[in-house]
Amino acid sequence: MILFLEQLLNGLQYGVMLFLLAAGLTLIFGIMGVINLAHGSLYMIGAYAGTLAAMQTGSFWLGVPVALIAAALTGLVMEAVVIRRLYARDHLDQVLATFGLILFFNQSIILLFGRQPMFTQLPDLFSGAVEVIPGLPYPSYRLFIIAVGLLVALGLYLIINRTRIGMLVRAGSTNREMVRALGVDIRLLYTLVFGLGALLAGLAGFLAGPVLAVQVGMGEQILLSTFVVVVIGGVGSIKGAFVAGISLGVIDTMLRAFLPGMLRQVMAGPEADALGVGISSMGIYLLMALVLLVRPKGLFMAGS
Amino acid sequence: MNSRILAAVLLILLAALPFIAQATGQSALLSLASRILIYGMAAASLNFVLGYGGMVSFGHAAFFGIGGYVVGILYHHADTETLFWGFIPGTTQMLITLPAAILVSGAFAAAIGALSLRTGGVQFIMITLAFAQMLFFLFVSLKTYGGEDGIIVRRTNELPFLNTRDRAVMYWVVLAITVAFALGLRRLTKSSFGTVISGIRQNERRMAALGIPAYRYKLFAFILSGMGAGLAGALMVNVLRFASPDMMHWTKSGELMIMVILGGVGTLVGPFLGAAALLSLESVLASWSEHWPLAMGLILLVVVLGTRGGLMALVTRLTGGRK
Numbered sequence: 001m002i003l004f005l006e007q008l009l010n011g012l013q014y015g016v017m018l019f020l021l022a023a024g025l026t027l028i029f030g031i032m033g034v035i036n037l038a039h040g041s042l043y044m045i046g047a048y049a050g051t052l053a054a055m056q057t058g059s060f061w062l063g064v065p066v067a068l069i070a071a072a073l074t075g076l077v078m079e080a081v082v083i084r085r086l087y088a089r090d091h092l093d094q095v096l097a098t099f100g101l102i103l104f105f106n107q108s109i110i111l112l113f114g115r116q117p118m119f120t121q122l123p124d125l126f127s128g129a130v131e132v133i134p135g136l137p138y139p140s141y142r143l144f145i146i147a148v149g150l151l152v153a154l155g156l157y158l159i160i161n162r163t164r165i166g167m168l169v170r171a172g173s174t175n176r177e178m179v180r181a182l183g184v185d186i187r188l189l190y191t192l193v194f195g196l197g198a199l200l201a202g203l204a205g206f207l208a209g210p211v212l213a214v215q216v217g218m219g220e221q222i223l224l225s226t227f228v229v230v231v232i233g234g235v236g237s238i239k240g241a242f243v244a245g246i247s248l249g250v251i252d253t254m255l256r257a258f259l260p261g262m263l264r265q266v267m268a269g270p271e272a273d274a275l276g277v278g279i280s281s282m283g284i285y286l287l288m289a290l291v292l293l294v295r296p297k298g299l300f301m302a303g304s
Numbered sequence: 305m306n307s308r309i310l311a312a313v314l315l316i317l318l319a320a321l322p323f324i325a326q327a328t329g330q331s332a333l334l335s336l337a338s339r340i341l342i343y344g345m346a347a348a349s350l351n352f353v354l355g356y357g358g359m360v361s362f363g364h365a366a367f368f369g370i371g372g373y374v375v376g377i378l379y380h381h382a383d384t385e386t387l388f389w390g391f392i393p394g395t396t397q398m399l400i401t402l403p404a405a406i407l408v409s410g411a412f413a414a415a416i417g418a419l420s421l422r423t424g425g426v427q428f429i430m431i432t433l434a435f436a437q438m439l440f441f442l443f444v445s446l447k448t449y450g451g452e453d454g455i456i457v458r459r460t461n462e463l464p465f466l467n468t469r470d471r472a473v474m475y476w477v478v479l480a481i482t483v484a485f486a487l488g489l490r491r492l493t494k495s496s497f498g499t500v501i502s503g504i505r506q507n508e509r510r511m512a513a514l515g516i517p518a519y520r521y522k523l524f525a526f527i528l529s530g531m532g533a534g535l536a537g538a539l540m541v542n543v544l545r546f547a548s549p550d551m552m553h554w555t556k557s558g559e560l561m562i563m564v565i566l567g568g569v570g571t572l573v574g575p576f577l578g579a580a581a582l583l584s585l586e587s588v589l590a591s592w593s594e595h596w597p598l599a600m601g602l603i604l605l606v607v608v609l610g611t612r613g614g615l616m617a618l619v620t621r622l623t624g625g626r627k
Contacts (some may be wrong), residue, residue: 029426035426035429082605082609085609089608091360091426091429092354092360092561092565092569093565093608095362095558095561095565096561096562096565096566096604096607096608097604097605097608097609099558099562099604100600100601100602100603100604100605100608101601101605102601103597103598103600103601103604104597104598104601104602104605105601106597107595107596107597107598107601108598110595111595111598220555224433224437224554227430227433228430228434231426231427231430235426270447271447274444274445274446274447274451275445275447276445277444277445278441278442278444278445278446279441279445281437281441281444281445282437282438282441282442285433285434285435285437285438285441286434286438288430288431288434289419289431289434289435289438292423292427292430292431292434293419293422293423296422296423296424296427297427298427
């Protein structure tokens with residue numbers, strides 16, 4: 001039971017991470033109609049910039065603004081130089097161009113910082129563990145990630161549902177052409193949305209630093225899962241990204257934690273482990289296939 | 305007429321390549337050429353659904369990998385003298401392994417296509433990716449067949465009367481299959497079936513109004529395309545003597561897509577051109593610097609943003625619109 005609760009929290013933390021990335025991606029996807037494979041690169045850039053700043057200054061908290069600014073700036077430059085030319089193109093060109101961006105960013109990072117992974121120090125405030133229920137000490141930093149993720153979700157909810165920009169964002173993800181026809185400066189909206197997505201990706205990258213290693217390729221590892229979240233949740237829907245992100249995070253973690261053990265009861269140890277890992281990695285894709293077969297547009301498709 | 309002479313000259317050059325490679329001492333040239341031909345076939349198969357049929361499959365590496373694994377698994381059972389599923393003996397005869405690879409990848413394409421084609425657009429891209437990832441993780445977890453490390457095929461599959469262990473002979477085998485494949489593909493795209501597929505891409509509703517069952521046609525095209533990719537994968541394992549889950553990693557699907565887009569979507573020669581450009585660029589850049597992906601990324605960007613229709617469009621423009 002205690003193990004189960006611990007894994008549930010782990011899953012929640014992973015889910016929150018997925019949500020931070022998926023929220024930006026789903027908006028970019030839904031409003032601008034761009035498949036941005038390089039979203040993972042923004043995550044990586046946020047992680048590197050923040051971690052370096054934290055290491056140089058010795059303060060974890062100084063890393064946060066640096067990560068946010070670096071990712072947002074990169075995102076804005078990327079939008080202005082590359083993405084802006086891709087709006088009118090088909091998905092194929094977008095995939096190819098943003099794949100080129102991935103190669104470029106990954107190799108630039110290798111050139112600048114080498115291939116060695118970096119590790120961040122935990123902030124003093126969250127370096128210990130909290131006893132969530134008696135008998136279960138849980139790292140407070142992971143709880144902090146969960147809290148930040150939930151706060152961001154709340155903030156996004158308020159922005160999307162209560163502000164004028166949020167209204168335009170909702171309108172844009174429902175019917176892009178109509179928003180433009182009504183005289184809204186859609187380019188400014190695009191830039192804003194892209195910047196916001198980059199900001200969230202950078203935040204997720206920096207927060208992930210102490211939990212995972214900061215290394216080249218970290219973006220691609222999480223990118224595919226993020227796309228799965230976006231598609232299951234429904235393109236353009238923040239609510240969908242939240243629900244799908246949290247559920248996938250929990251399901252994925254649970255499968256990884258408990259499936260090998262279950263299989264070990266029916267077959268030999270090493271083979272059960274290998275098969276368990278394989279099947280649990282397949283889990284989220286299986287889920288996506290099932291969801292798409294039942295609801296081809298995802299759970300909460302905007303405008304449907 | 306011009307293009308026929310061009311094709312003939314190119315074919316003679318390709319056939320003479322082993323001698324050229326030997327004369328100039330560039331032994332790496334041969335393996336590069338084999339890889340270009342094989343990837344060209346895989347990319348051309350993808351292009352059949354993507355360019356002609358308008359179905360953007362992001363999971364074609366799955367069929368490529370399945371084809372490769374058929375060769376690898378049959379070799380494994382022949383080598384260890386065991387039975388696959390308890391009743392299928394292994395073999396190293398290419399006349400058996402290649403058709404088997406084509407059939408098995410076709411069967412997988414039928415299953416995946418039947419489900420995936422119920423969606424469309426971005427969802428189709430993602431669901432094909434999802435199935436490919438599932439197969440990738442399945443093969444990673446199969447310890448019997450090497451898991452992550454894959455299967456090393458110590459001996460290339462045998463053909464009667466030919467010594468396929470000689471790399472030049474193997475290259476000629478690949479070249480012959482590629483030529484047959486390309487001719488078959490040309491006939492296919494010009495057949496009434498190919499026309500229907502193109503029609504479905506342009507306007508599915510109108511084709512349905514003409515009484516054409518679009519789903520069935522699309523599924524059939526998807527199966528054929530999967531078979532082509534499986535054939536390419538089987539040949540690849542024969543040339544590299546190695547089958548691994550990496551063959552069906554999603555980046556491989558991406559690479560195939562890049563070859564198609566780079567060469568020219570919806571053209572016959574485009575995918576081969578794209579494969580040649582990507583792989584030679586890769587080997588040239590890699591010999592200059594270990595940081596070649598940097599240049600590669602920039603080149604991809606320039607190609608996408610600067611040209612429309614890939615290299616084939618460029619060629620057409622340079623030759624003044626003649627094809």
